[in-house]
Amino acid sequence: MSVAEELEQAVQKTNKISTTGEHPMEDFLRMDRIPHIWCPTCGIGVSVNCFAQALERCEIPLDNVVVVSGIGCTGRVAGYVKIDSYHTTHGRAIPFATGMKLANPKLKVVVFSGDGDLVAIGGNHLIHAARRNIDMTVICVNNFNYAMTGGQIAPTTPQGALLTTSPYGNYEAPFNLPFLVESVGAVYVARWTALHIHRQTDAMVDALRKPGFAFIEILAPCPTIYERRNKFGDGLDRLRWYYENSEIQHGADTKNVNIELRNKIIVGKFVDKERPTFLQSMNAHFKERLGDRYQHYEG
Amino acid sequence: MRVRIREKPFGNQKPKTTRGEIIIIDDRCKGCGFCVEYCPNDVLELAERFNAKGYHPPYVKNPEKCVDCGFCRMICPEFAIYSVEVKEENKEVVF
Amino acid sequence: MKSDPKGVLTGSHYMDGDYACCEGALAAGCRFISGYPITPSTEVVERFSQRIPLVGGIFIQMEDELAASIALQGAVWAGKKAMTVTSGPGFSLMMEHIGLAAMTECPCIFVNVQRGGPSTGLPTLPGQADMMQARWGSHGDYEIIALSPDSPQECFDFMIDAFNLSEQYRVPVMFMMDECVGHMTERVVIPKAEEIDIVPRKYTKKKPEDYLPFEPGPDMIPEMVKAGDGYRIHVTGLTHDYKGYPVMQADCQEELVHRLINKIRLNADKIVRYEEKDVEKADVVVISYGITSRVVVEAVALAKEKGIKVGTLRLIVVWPFAENKIRELANQGKALIMAEMNYGQIYYEVERCAAGKVPVLLAGHGGGMVHQPEDIAEKIMEAAKCLSQKN
Numbered sequence: 001m002s003v004a005e006e007l008e009q010a011v012q013k014t015n016k017i018s019t020t021g022e023h024p025m026e027d028f029l030r031m032d033r034i035p036h037i038w039c040p041t042c043g044i045g046v047s048v049n050c051f052a053q054a055l056e057r058c059e060i061p062l063d064n065v066v067v068v069s070g071i072g073c074t075g076r077v078a079g080y081v082k083i084d085s086y087h088t089t090h091g092r093a094i095p096f097a098t099g100m101k102l103a104n105p106k107l108k109v110v111v112f113s114g115d116g117d118l119v120a121i122g123g124n125h126l127i128h129a130a131r132r133n134i135d136m137t138v139i140c141v142n143n144f145n146y147a148m149t150g151g152q153i154a155p156t157t158p159q160g161a162l163l164t165t166s167p168y169g170n171y172e173a174p175f176n177l178p179f180l181v182e183s184v185g186a187v188y189v190a191r192w193t194a195l196h197i198h199r200q201t202d203a204m205v206d207a208l209r210k211p212g213f214a215f216i217e218i219l220a221p222c223p224t225i226y227e228r229r230n231k232f233g234d235g236l237d238r239l240r241w242y243y244e245n246s247e248i249q250h251g252a253d254t255k256n257v258n259i260e261l262r263n264k265i266i267v268g269k270f271v272d273k274e275r276p277t278f279l280q281s282m283n284a285h286f287k288e289r290l291g292d293r294y295q296h297y298e299g
Numbered sequence: 300m301r302v303r304i305r306e307k308p309f310g311n312q313k314p315k316t317t318r319g320e321i322i323i324i325d326d327r328c329k330g331c332g333f334c335v336e337y338c339p340n341d342v343l344e345l346a347e348r349f350n351a352k353g354y355h356p357p358y359v360k361n362p363e364k365c366v367d368c369g370f371c372r373m374i375c376p377e378f379a380i381y382s383v384e385v386k387e388e389n390k391e392v393v394f
Numbered sequence: 395m396k397s398d399p400k401g402v403l404t405g406s407h408y409m410d411g412d413y414a415c416c417e418g419a420l421a422a423g424c425r426f427i428s429g430y431p432i433t434p435s436t437e438v439v440e441r442f443s444q445r446i447p448l449v450g451g452i453f454i455q456m457e458d459e460l461a462a463s464i465a466l467q468g469a470v471w472a473g474k475k476a477m478t479v480t481s482g483p484g485f486s487l488m489m490e491h492i493g494l495a496a497m498t499e500c501p502c503i504f505v506n507v508q509r510g511g512p513s514t515g516l517p518t519l520p521g522q523a524d525m526m527q528a529r530w531g532s533h534g535d536y537e538i539i540a541l542s543p544d545s546p547q548e549c550f551d552f553m554i555d556a557f558n559l560s561e562q563y564r565v566p567v568m569f570m571m572d573e574c575v576g577h578m579t580e581r582v583v584i585p586k587a588e589e590i591d592i593v594p595r596k597y598t599k600k601k602p603e604d605y606l607p608f609e610p611g612p613d614m615i616p617e618m619v620k621a622g623d624g625y626r627i628h629v630t631g632l633t634h635d636y637k638g639y640p641v642m643q644a645d646c647q648e649e650l651v652h653r654l655i656n657k658i659r660l661n662a663d664k665i666v667r668y669e670e671k672d673v674e675k676a677d678v679v680v681i682s683y684g685i686t687s688r689v690v691v692e693a694v695a696l697a698k699e700k701g702i703k704v705g706t707l708r709l710i711v712v713w714p715f716a717e718n719k720i721r722e723l724a725n726q727g728k729a730l731i732m733a734e735m736n737y738g739q740i741y742y743e744v745e746r747c748a749a750g751k752v753p754v755l756l757a758g759h760g761g762g763m764v765h766q767p768e769d770i771a772e773k774i775m776e777a778a779k780c781l782s783q784k785n
Contacts, residue, residue: 087640100471103470104620124457235331236333
């Protein structure tokens with residue numbers, strides 16, 4: 001069939017092939033900045049879809065939502081969503097979000113950043129915000145490397161992976177992120193892959209509704225660097241791999257959810273508990289110690 | 300006293316599955332193939348032709364099978380495909 | 395706009411510079427401090443943590459200076475006036491975020507109670523060796539405002555000025571105290587709230603459709619908004635256009651960076667502040683700032699006894715530098731002495747502006763204690779001799 005005939009057939013079958021369209025996401029995105037910079041078959045766009053869906057389901061007015069991100073491929077999410085968004089310095093999205101939340105507790109603060117940004121340079125801030133139980137949702141899109149700068153190893157890179165700064169294979173032991181974040185006090189910890197879109201959305205809904213520090217790790221393919229260098233194919237191949245190799249274990253002991261290069265990965269909602277948030281503790285404590293002299297802090 | 304309408308055992312309306320219509324924003328597509336792979340009803344297929352960016356976008360292979368589940372919209376990283384519900388006239392099953 | 399009486403501790407107090415700095419911040423409307431303890435600045439946040447639950451605001455001790463210096467910017471974008479306090483080693487850590495504040499035009503205060511450096515240095519003894527760092531510490535081209543008080547009373551008064559300047563010019567302001575001023579206890583008179591003028595944040599009145607976050611007004615300064623008001627802005631540290639979107643092009647860089655610099659440089663004559671005494675008839679002028687200017691008073695008295703005609707110029711706003719004044723003094727043929735507690739930092743600015751027309755001498759030392767008046771007096775005599783030899 002010639003190209004013209006095929007196009008004709010396609011038009012007949014689809015009824016519409018538009019060049020602009022009115023995609024339901026267009027209200028949520030800064031359309032003057034689309035197309036975005038992410039590679040073909042990258043998994044970050046999928047998380048943005050799920051995030052938009054989650055916000056809609058929670059019925060949170062978008063004027064009250066703030067997205068803070070750091071530097072990196074996932075960090076660019078802040079630039080594409082049409083809500084108050086702050087693209088801060090490398091690793092410091094979480095303290096910026098802390099300052100923002102404490103100054104105006106009515107805001108719904110979401111930190112959307114990558115594994116290198118949140119866990120390496122931002123590691124200290126991650127553990128302290130979790131310890132303090134600041135009321136925020138942290139969505140960590142984990143592609144196992146520093147993608148924006150060309151594919152260097154990250155603290156989440158599995159042992160044996162080949163990347164630009166580990167040309168003979170990574171010998172460093174990686175973090176087990178759910179274990180790390182649970183141990184420092186996060187109240188909601190979940191891990192899903194880019195394939196698990198409905199479960200990812202559910203996790204985001206749970207996390208947004210949960211008062212306290214909620215952490216969602218999303219394993220996303222990085223076709224240009226991680227998947228290519230480690231012979232995983234492209235993003236679609238990696239999603240097929242996730243389909244075969246991910247096992248859902250809700251409530252699993254986070255000690256056992258390590259990720260190895262070619263072994264099964266465990267996904268699920270691992271932690272969902274209750275703990276007073278920073279502001280709740282602060283208000284309760286000052287009320288107790290200062291009595292009537294203290295005015296409840298609401299922003 | 301309300302007259303009880305006897306239910307006709309096999310006369311209830313069949314549950315209707317929704318029907319959907321796919322809209323592809325051609326020039327945004329980067330040919331990743333996620334939608335083709337993960338459509339639960341095998342509605343889509345990658346086309347032989349190229350779009351303006353040089354990728355193979357999807358085309359609707361089996362439009363009658365689309366049920367407007369929204370999976371292609373959610374899994375597309377480029378925001379390049381979505382479906383809308385097609386409302387058909389209600390057909391009463393009459394005995 | 396007048397200060398909120400809740401934060402103003404009106405009355406006559408006997409307090410040290412750090413406490414006065416905290417009171418000044420509260421009087422100026424600061425309701426958020428993210429701090430990290432470091433000698434000799436810790437007392438500022440200790441006082442704030444004690445006062446703020448009763449005034450109504452937040453104090454949070456962050457896990458490091460990196461977090462402290464960006465948490466306050468989050469608070470600013472959420473609508474509060476915010477500041478952080480630190481000393482030399484912490485100041486070095488905060489540099490990246492001072493750059494971010496300059497780039498995103500975030501009005502905030504960084505208090506640096508200087509101590510002996512470099513590195514861990516002398517934690518409990520004064521220094522004034524961070525002055526160049528306040529101006530040039532972060533990477534890239536940007537301008538900031540820096541003030542230097544010389545007494546606890548000035549710590550109070552100038553904090554209010556610092557907040558006002560920061561809001562007016564949407565720029566991070568460095569409040570350069572030193573350990574001596576910080577730990578010195580003196581009388582501080584705090585006026586009534588209605589006598590304190592504060593500059594409110596310049597929020598826009600435009601509607602969200604018409605508002606561009608970084609579109610400069612006629613004074614080169616954009617109007618601000620806060621998160622949650624429905625403006626849906628994007629703020630980034632990348633080079634950006636009026637909409638706040640990153641633009642990776644040279645002409646955008648030129649426009650943005652040039653404006654960031656010009657908004658201070660072209661308004662320098664309105665920002666610069668100094669105090670001069672006996673300068674008109676003087677042959678020698680001693681320039682100083684901070685605690686050193688109090689020692690200079692004694693040194694000048696000693697020099698006057700020897701018959702030298704000497705005047706003093708005390709810099710209150712150190713950055714932007716008082717270039718025009720120095721050029722004026724140099725044109726009038728007055729020898730200049732820079733007395734500072736370092737081995738030459740603002741000295742180079744003075745030398746640059748003097749442009750070789752007059753002798754410029756440095757009365758400096760490595761920090762650890764204030765100058766001896768005799769040392770400065772000696773320099774004055776040397777300068778007078780230089781001048782007479784030249785003539």
